[in-house]
Amino acid sequence: MTAPETPVSPADADRTFQVDLRGLVDLLSHHLYSSPRVYLRELMQNAVDALTARHGLEPAGPAEALGIRLYADGSTVRVEDDGVGLTEADVHTFLATIGRSSKRAEGIAEQRDDFIGQFGIGLLSCFLVADTIHVLSRSARTPDAPTVEWRGRDDGSYTVRTLPASARPRPGTTVTLTPRADATEWTRPAQVHALARHFGSLLRHPVTFDDGAGGPSVSVNPQTAPWTRTYPTPGARSRALAAYGEEVFGFTPLDTIELDLPAVGLKGIACVLPEPVPAGRPHGHRVHVKGMLLSEQAQEILPDWAFFVRCVVDAESLRPTASRESLYEDDMLAAVRDALAERLRAWIARAAASDPELLGRFLQAHHLAVKSLAVHDDEILRMLLPWLPFETTDGHTTLDEFARTHRTVLVTSSVEEFRQIAAIASAAGLGVVNGGYTYDRELVHRLPEIRPEAVVDDLDPATLTAHLDPVDRETELAATAYLTVARDALAVFDCDVALRSFQPASAPALLLDSREARHERTRSQLAREQQGGVWGDILGALRQEAPRAQLILNQLNPLVRTAVAIDEPELARTSAEALYGQAAMLSRRPLRPAESSLINRSFLDLLAHALRKDS
Numbered sequence: 167m168t169a170p171e172t173p174v175s176p177a178d179a180d181r182t183f184q185v186d187l188r189g190l191v192d193l194l195s196h197h198l199y200s201s202p203r204v205y206l207r208e209l210m211q212n213a214v215d216a217l218t219a220r221h222g223l224e225p226a227g228p229a230e231a232l233g234i235r236l237y238a239d240g241s242t243v244r245v246e247d248d249g250v251g252l253t254e255a256d257v258h259t260f261l262a263t264i265g266r267s268s269k270r271a272e273g274i275a276e277q278r279d280d281f282i283g284q285f286g287i288g289l290l291s292c293f294l295v296a297d298t299i300h301v302l303s304r305s306a307r308t309p310d311a312p313t314v315e316w317r318g319r320d321d322g323s324y325t326v327r328t329l330p331a332s333a334r335p336r337p338g339t340t341v342t343l344t345p346r347a348d349a350t351e352w353t354r355p356a357q358v359h360a361l362a363r364h365f366g367s368l369l370r371h372p373v374t375f376d377d378g379a380g381g382p383s384v385s386v387n388p389q390t391a392p393w394t395r396t397y398p399t400p401g402a403r404s405r406a407l408a409a410y411g412e413e414v415f416g417f418t419p420l421d422t423i424e425l426d427l428p429a430v431g432l433k434g435i436a437c438v439l440p441e442p443v444p445a446g447r448p449h450g451h452r453v454h455v456k457g458m459l460l461s462e463q464a465q466e467i468l469p470d471w472a473f474f475v476r477c478v479v480d481a482e483s484l485r486p487t488a489s490r491e492s493l494y495e496d497d498m499l500a501a502v503r504d505a506l507a508e509r510l511r512a513w514i515a516r517a518a519a520s521d522p523e524l525l526g527r528f529l530q531a532h533h534l535a536v537k538s539l540a541v542h543d544d545e546i547l548r549m550l551l552p553w554l555p556f557e558t559t560d561g562h563t564t565l566d567e568f569a570r571t572h573r574t575v576l577v578t579s580s581v582e583e584f585r586q587i588a589a590i591a592s593a594a595g596l597g598v599v600n601g602g603y604t605y606d607r608e609l610v611h612r613l614p615e616i617r618p619e620a621v622v623d624d625l626d627p628a629t630l631t632a633h634l635d636p637v638d639r640e641t642e643l644a645a646t647a648y649l650t651v652a653r654d655a656l657a658v659f660d661c662d663v664a665l666r667s668f669q670p671a672s673a674p675a676l677l678l679d680s681r682e683a684r685h686e687r688t689r690s691q692l693a694r695e696q697q698g699g700v701w702g703d704i705l706g707a708l709r710q711e712a713p714r715a716q717l718i719l720n721q722l723n724p725l726v727r728t729a730v731a732i733d734e735p736e737l738a739r740t741s742a743e744a745l746y747g748q749a750a751m752l753s754r755r756p757l758r759p760a761e762s763s764l765i766n767r768s769f770l771d772l773l774a775h776a777l778r779k780d781s
């Protein structure tokens with residue numbers, strides 16, 4: 167056996183990690199970036215950072231003359247900048263070392279916030295569309311710096327060459343990609359132009375695009391952000407901001423709120439949605455950092471309750487994550503969220519205090535969501551509760567208006583109860599709010615917190631009965647026989663029968679029943695049926711004194727007057743059942759099977775009776 171030619175390393179020798187670049191690119195493309203299109207954003211962002219670094223180097227230099235030029239002719243994509251450029255040493259240190267970035271090198275920590283990049287991986291995204299990255303760069307740090315050419319391949323190999331300064335007459339960097347055949351979707355000239363506009367429309371440096379067809383280059387960002395421009399009048403300003411919101415989001419904002427947080431260099435607009443937002447639909451905001459579009463679906467810049475706006479903001483100091491598609495959840499982001507939320511609250515407060523027409527349109531679109539918000543947010547409650555619409559015995563009206571006409575605001579606990587009693591309560595002069603919809607009862611009960619003079623009370627069937635006029639003794643006595651028959655007929659429904667006078671006279675009967683009472687009766691009935699068994703004992707122990715249902719007959723109604731005078735017991739019974747059935751149907755609650763068959767039976771009996779009489 168011959169000895170091996172290479173000496174074996176000692177077991178504890180230091181070794182260096184090897185990186186499988188293709189594996190790494192695969193990881194980035196599947197887990198970090200949402201689409202291969204981000205390669206252009208990363209290139210533009212490196213160009214922006216290079217221009218920023220050059221400005222740091224030459225603060226008095228002609229910043230507006232320095233820019234970014236994009237070129238795509240179908241066979242290559244090129245991004246050229248007049249930035250700080252790279253020396254040969256920079257190329258080895260930063261381009262050829264994954265994870266190393268000049269933007270967080272020692273000594274520039276205080277400038278860190280000036281740059282968008284920091285992780286030292288962005289350039290790798292070019293491998294999502296090309297096998298080779300070609301960089302030609304000339305440093306602005308020394309006047310006669312040579313041009314450096316770097317060619318990096320997706321197998322992890324690279325070459326570096328030094329060329330004469332004349333190979334690139336001015337400082338800056340040019341990155342050229344030769345797209346793979348499977349990536350043309352992202353590198354076609356029209357697509358590159360569209361992506362450049364998408365990501366770079368708010369960049370502060372001049373950016374141009376050339377499609378290689380011989381025509382002039384076109385500007386990618388011809389106008390600065392609309393909130394940075396000056397306008398002849400405030401009206402012209404708000405119209406321009408609304409038009410921008412419409413262009414970006416595709417809806418005409420109900421109103422446009424300007425956002426300005428100087429502490430983090432954030433400016434932008436919040437567009438109030440003109441339509442209700444379907445529950446559960448994520449509503450994203452467009453966040454730019456230093457002009458570069460970071461995310462179209464950022465949800466983290468506003469609290470969940472701000473469902474009614476979509477924002478476009480451009481911030482200096484928010485920190486993007488490595489994917490660049492979301493933001494770091496840090497103290498700065500929390501402070502921004504609080505400050506923007508405050509801004510939206512101020513808008514609501516202003517509308518509530520001085521723009522009732524705008525507030526009305528806002529609540530018309532968003533009252534349901536605002537109600538859910540007001541339950542947990544005292545400030546929103548204080549500002550908006552009086553203006554929220556509710557269903558009442560005066561129709562749909564605001565709580566404020568309703569409380570002004572009714573000293574005591576009564577509220578039902580279910581829609582069904584409201585349906586049962588609305589007409590009668592209103593005729594009796596009572597003001598009742600339908601508290602049956604989610605949040606409504608809870609919100610109405612909080613009215614005295616804002617309007618201390620308002621009195622709010624629950625309205626249950628018993629309260630209403632107290633408001634109905636009793637009939638005189640004589641009438642009561644005359645009706646005793648009928649009432650006895652009726653009580654007997656309706657005993658199966660645990661229903662009492664009484665005679666009162668109430669408006670409207672056209673209503674023959676009112677069925678007063680509460681859901682709790684009905685549940686209680688069902689429980690009692692089950693307990694009776696299961697007597698002796700375990701369930702019977704448990705249900706029996708739970709039993710409470712349940713208020714019975716009440717069928718209140720209206721003495722003012724001509725039909726009832728005739729009915730109470732019937733001396734034929736069978737017909738009296740059938741008429742009582744029919745009155746119960748009609749009142750149950752009016753309450754619009756689901757009928758129990760026994761009630762449906764009672765309605766059927768009484769109808770047929772009455773029909774038979776009528777036919778017999780006629781024959």
Ligand SMILES: Nc1ncnc2c1ncn2[C@@H]1O[C@H](COP(=O)(O)OP(=O)(O)OP(=O)(O)O)[C@@H](O)[C@H]1O
Pocket residue numbers: 208212213216247249250251252260261266267268269282283284285286287288289290338339488
């Ligand atoms: N156009 C350019 N001009 C000058 N230097 C550049 C340019 N593009 C890349 N570089 C250098 O290459 C380094 C690596 O770039 P890369 O895009 O991979 O990472 P980064 O921008 O530093 O950080 P991030 O991963 O957050 O984007 C940069 O830090 C910078 O030093």
